[in-house]
Amino acid sequence: MxxxxxxxxxxxxxxxxxxxxxxxxxxxxxxxxxxxxxxxxxxxxxxxxYWYGASFHSAAAKPAFKAHRSDSLSRLEQDLNDKNKTIDRLQLEVFQLSRQAAEVRSQIEQLKQLEHELMKLTSKGAVNSQAASGAAADAGVQLAGSSRIGGMNGMGGPLHPVTARQMGMLLQTAAGSFTALKQEIAELQLRWMQSKHVMLAQQEQLQRIPSLWPTRSHRVTSAYGYRKDPFTDKPSFHRGIDIAGKMNDPVYASAKGTALTVGYDKFHGHHVVIDHGNGMRTWYMHLNGILVKRGETVERGQHIGMLGTSGRSTGPHLHYEIVSKGKSTDPSSYLPRSS
Incomplete structure (x- = not known):
């Protein structure tokens, strides 16, 4: 139908x-x-x-597409420029780090030389002086122009750009150099601490050597050794030296130590005995006054008493005596020559 x-x-x-x-x-x-x-x-x-609308839309969108493409290309070019600048900056930083590693290496070598000289001065040159002396000698970076000769720093030569492979090797070498330098600095610090302890110990020993004049006056009226006794006119052995002075002139400790004896008797008069350790003792006799107590720590050059004429004495003077390991020693061999 x-x-x-x-x-x-x-x-x-x-x-x-x-x-x-x-x-x-x-x-x-x-x-x-x-x-x-x-x-x-x-x-x-x-x-x-449809075709009319499509062609109209395409014609309308074409300028926008061109603008978008141009903007994208601009951004890509900017990103590329930024990355190239970053690469250049990183390469420069790697080069600067390499140069800094070489400079630190030079400074460490100078510190080692100073350490060696200090150890020789302290007579301990064999103690760790050669330890790690070349622990990382090959870790340094060879750089042209890292030193200056005569204050001039002119440079030149043909251009040979650094390749990415060479820059990578330089970075790897710099990293290895800094690692070695870090370890060597730690070892150097340890050795310096040990050297410091050695020098402090030796300084303490030097402080305990009686090499300082115990009075302002350096005029010796009776030397160490055989002499005619001032009271009996008979030959006798003088175990110290007599230093002339005025009453109450200051008397100083010739070295650091401990006041072992502080007392008086008719022969020594007012006297002080200082123990400097290692079997070394000094005697200060015929004092007019004493300023230290028994057991007191006495520093080198400390004012310990006043010059006098107490005990067996003919006039104001200081009888100064050194006893080393139980035997009397000529104090003149320890004292600097007076000018």
């Missing part, structure tokens, strides 16, 4: 208006053909509208 409806024909009469006697045209068309023609016209119109 429906199929027959599509087969039914329609007649279209075309009558011209301009000519009164013109013939009338009749066009017969089935309903299906008419529908197909209308559908084709609609599809054609839709296709034309």
């Amino acid at each position: 429906r199929f027959n409806w599509f087969q039914n024909k329609l007649t279209f009469v075309i009558i011209p208006e301009a000519e009164a006697h013109a013939s009338v045209t009749r066009v017969k068309m089935s309903r299906g053909a008419l529908c197909a023609a209308l559908l084709g016209m609609m599809l054609l119109s839709a296709t034309a509208a």
